[in-house]
Amino acid sequence: MQVRDAEQARLCHARQILDRVGDKWSIAVIHSLGKQTLRFTELKRDIDGISQRMLTATLRTLERDGLVRRTVHPVVPPRVDYVLTELGLTLLGTVCTLMTWAVTHADDIDEARAAYDARPVP
Amino acid sequence: MQVRDAEQARLCHARQILDRVGDKWSIAVIHSLGKQTLRFTELKRDIDGISQRMLTATLRTLERDGLVRRTVHPVVPPRVDYVLTELGLTLLGTVCTLMTWAVTHADDIDEARAAYDARPVP
DNA sequence: CTGTATCCACAAAGATACTG
């Protein structure tokens, strides 16, 4: 039973992390920063549909988790740069793998959905 | 501009799929079915903390997306089996990759969080 | 056994306005 519990615990922990890095805004930020260092406003422009509130919250979480580094330049007007850390870069690779899967199998999923929705309903 | 829009569209589509397969219950179901075919009740027992409602909803979505196959046996009492499709199996592999990343770097993230939370607050 | 239906609570997220 200890084995099952230990597995559950590991899964649970993994799920917590997936909940973090798996939400759409985190993915978007990581993907954007994968290309280059960006400032707050540049990120906001780059990520379609994100609100200031969500961008701030997402960046804080990613910073806290050690995936993104935030650099404040003491100038006027204020300038803050965001860049992926080394840990963030390893995640970028993994995220890209998942992205690739999603892109590769998008058609399969669309087909499956169409087939499912076209079923005769009793 | 078309290039950027096309990329945005692809990213958006990928995000939709990630939203599906990335939520914790989907991950849990796919992981459970990765080991063996299971019935509804067995899945509910296997996945700690899931409610009937969520399990049903998750299975429907996965079935619609062509990741899980649902087989009803016309017997009394009713018996319904769930198994990963071929497409589901390819996702299992990718999910495992992400899981592995999460497990591998869990300590790094915990450290980063501890360091972040220990910062002196102005 | 395998679900569906309903209700409710809480949290997440958008809009908006304001500050250092």
Added chain:
DNA sequence: CAGTATCTTTGTGGATACAG
């Protein structure tokens, strides 16, 4: 420019009861 504060709205998930 780079956020914070506040309000409102939406959505997600849990509990429960019931049906085929």
